[in-house]
Amino acid sequence: MENQKDQDEVYMRKALVEAEAARAAGEIPVGAVVVCDGRVIARAHNLTETLCDVTAHAEMQAITAAANALGGKYLNGCTLYVTIEPCAMCAGAIGWAQLKRIVYGAGDEKRGYRQFAPQALHPKATVTGGVLADECRALMQQFFQERR
């Protein structure tokens, strides 16, 4: 069996594929997947421009899709992988969904939940940050540099 770090990187690569898809669509490149019992049950990327909807963050759509896949709105047994630290909105949704494990790539000093909503997650949730952080961050930096 792989160790947790290797496994986290495998799933983060799937989230990165989603982030790439966002970039290809002209969206801020953030991707997310939800994993349950070793299976990816939801994949999503940021669609705020395409949908003209500030709530269409990768995590929000991944949570909605995962609940749909499971047929229940709570995701207690699942892990969310997302390329960038969730914002306050997404952290709130993660809390409501009772997700117990969150793995993110690069931190977000400007809008990340750690600063704006540090208690929004479920009290029993564990968080792992920094997985493939350089790759996750590079996608974002490249996106914003191209738009300057």
Next chain:
Amino acid sequence: MENQKDQDEVYMRKALVEAEAARAAGEIPVGAVVVCDGRVIARAHNLTETLCDVTAHAEMQAITAAANALGGKYLNGCTLYVTIEPCAMCAGAIGWAQLKRIVYGAGDEKRGYRQFAPQALHPKATVTGGVLADECRALMQQFFQERR
């Protein structure tokens, strides 16, 4: 011209109509409307059970619908009326939408944004709480009492 307090109560009554619709559907009774230039451009109520989706709070749907109505994702010129103090998730969405005025009915000591995400709103947003608070709260209390 009506004064602001009267006007706020008029729109909060429309949000209360939405909250009643939520209750009738077996949902936690929270309703919201978005007002732009004196016109209601979105109405929504909590649909978390119906949609099996923790993100389907009244405010989230109202923000999505209002952006749709306006054809732009920012709601700078709009006011959001909601019967219960927004949670961290909804406050985050309100912040992303750049809503500059938020009016809520009853406070939410357990999950309200003032405790969990006090800085999630836009820095220039003004907030008015306590509009028709007793009616907004009574709907909630009645709902939970019936379920005990």
